[in-house]
Amino acid sequence: MKRQKRDKLSRAHAKGYQAGVAGRSKDNCPFQTSESRSQWLGGWREAIEDRQLGMTKL
Numbered sequence: 001m002k003r004q005k006r007d008k009l010s011r012a013h014a015k016g017y018q019a020g021v022a023g024r025s026k027d028n029c030p031f032q033t034s035e036s037r038s039q040w041l042g043g044w045r046e047a048i049e050d051r052q053l054g055m056t057k058l
Helices: 008-021 036-051
Strands: none
Touching: 008 036
16 A cells, blocks of 8 residues: 655644744755745744743753
């Protein structure tokens, strides 16, 4: 049985979250399409909030 890839939008969100936790700038978004970019930025924002609340390890 073949393994399914996660959908691209959830992957973009997860990558944005990882970038935010790592402290990278939102200008480093690698996505060009508006939907993927929006998901990446959403993940990035969540990570920044979590960092400010002390919920992530640096």
